[in-house]
Amino acid sequence: AQTIHQWPVAEIKAVGSPLSLGCTIKGKSSPNLYWYWQATGGTLQQLFYSITVGQVESVVQLNLSASRPKDDQFILSTEKLLLSHSGFYLCAWSLEAGGDQDTQYFGPGTRLLVL
Amino acid sequence: SQLAEENSWALSVHEGESVTVNCSYKTSITALQWYRQKSGKGPAQLILIRSNEREKRNGRLRATLDTSSQSSSLSITATRCEDTAVYFCALASSGSWQLIFGSGTQLTVMP
Numbered sequence: 001a002q003t004i005h006q007w008p009v010a011e012i013k014a015v016g017s018p019l020s021l022g023c024t025i026k027g028k029s030s031p032n033l034y035w036y037w038q039a040t041g042g043t044l045q046q047l048f049y050s051i052t053v054g055q056v057e058s059v060v061q062l063n064l065s066a067s068r069p070k071d072d073q074f075i076l077s078t079e080k081l082l083l084s085h086s087g088f089y090l091c092a093w094s095l096e097a098g099g100d101q102d103t104q105y106f107g108p109g110t111r112l113l114v115l
Numbered sequence: 116s117q118l119a120e121e122n123s124w125a126l127s128v129h130e131g132e133s134v135t136v137n138c139s140y141k142t143s144i145t146a147l148q149w150y151r152q153k154s155g156k157g158p159a160q161l162i163l164i165r166s167n168e169r170e171k172r173n174g175r176l177r178a179t180l181d182t183s184s185q186s187s188s189l190s191i192t193a194t195r196c197e198d199t200a201v202y203f204c205a206l207a208s209s210g211s212w213q214l215i216f217g218s219g220t221q222l223t224v225m226p
Contacts, residue, residue, distance in 0.1 A: 032212075043117075043203065044158065044216040051212075059213055090157050103148075104214065106157030 002027035004107040006091050012113045016080050021110050023074040023091030031093040033074040034104060035066055038088040050074060086114045118142045119206050119217035127223040128194055135190045136220045138204035145209040149178055149189045150216075151200045158203060161189070194224045 005024045013019060025031050035047040048066035050056045056066045063082060067075045074091055089110045096102030122137040138147070146165045150158040162178040164171040164187070171178045177190045187204055202222055206215040 043218050044205075046213055046215075049212045057212070092157070103160045103163065106159065109155075109157050 002093075002105070004091060004093060004105060006089075006107040006110050008110060009108070010111040010113075012115065013081050015083055015114055019076075019078050019081050019085070019112070021076040021089055021112075023076075023107055025072045025093045028072075028093065028095065030071060031095060032102075033068060034092040034094070035074065035076050036090040036092065036106075037062065038090060038109075040087065042087075044090065047076070081114045083114050086112055088112075117218060118215050119204055121202070121204060121217045121220040123220050124218075125221040125223070127225060129225050130194055130196060132194055133190060133192045134194055134222060135188050136202045136222065138187045138189075138217055140185050140187075140204070140206055140217075142206065142215075143208060144182075144206045146207040147178075147180055147187050148205040148207065148214070149176075149187075150203045150205055152203065152219075153200045161202075191222075196224050196226060198222060199224045 003026045007022045033050045036044045037047055038044050046059045048056055048058055050068040053068055053071050056068055064078045091107040092104040094102040094104045119140045126134055128134045144166055146163055148163045149161045151161050152158040161176055162171050162173050164178045164180045166182050175192045180187045191198055201219040203219045204217045
């Protein structure tokens with residue numbers, strides 16, 4: 001069975017500090033991977049997607065970057081956090097090509113508070 | 116303005132009652148998905164309905180799609196306390212990797 005793991009579970013960081021969030025999918029090869037951001041009580045905003053190792057596409061600019069160093073790993077990072085980066089970060093995976101074909105399976109999320 | 120919006124910010128019902136969540140959208144789509152997000156968790160897909168389909172069922176759930184009025188509904192029958200969650204519609208278009216989520220409706224099912 002496939003599993004999706006996100007780390008850390010939660011972070012409290014200072015404005016201007018760096019950040020690295022991780023996501024690992026086990027049990028599926030060559031998944032499509034996605035990063036989402038959700039403000040408290042808000043909707044989900046897709047940030048990045050990746051269909052293969054080393055290739056990442058940006059959907060919206062939030063002073064964040066993403067990388068896919070391995071087939072089963074997706075990393076979200078920034079060198080300088082802003083207050084507006086606070087929220088809930090979700091990693092998701094899918095198998096089929098395109099949102100009209102597939103189900104996206106979400107991880108448990110990382111809650112980030114920037115002070 | 117948002118491309119997808121649920122028409123109610125919050126709904127509450129008693130266990131056993133039926134409830135409908137509505138979604139309106141403002142762009143061309145090839146599919147619409149309904150997701151449920153329980154407090155502190157990631158969303159989980161409930162139903163995917165394509166633009167050439169008018170209705171889709173999944174157990175106690177029934178989704179409809181009307182592309183002429185650009186609207187969709189998700190009905191839940193025989194509600195249970197564990198149905199308490201935020202319900203999102205999400206838009207998909209052919210050739211696009213992006214899922215556009217609506218603002219969400221908080222459903223509370225009371226005992």
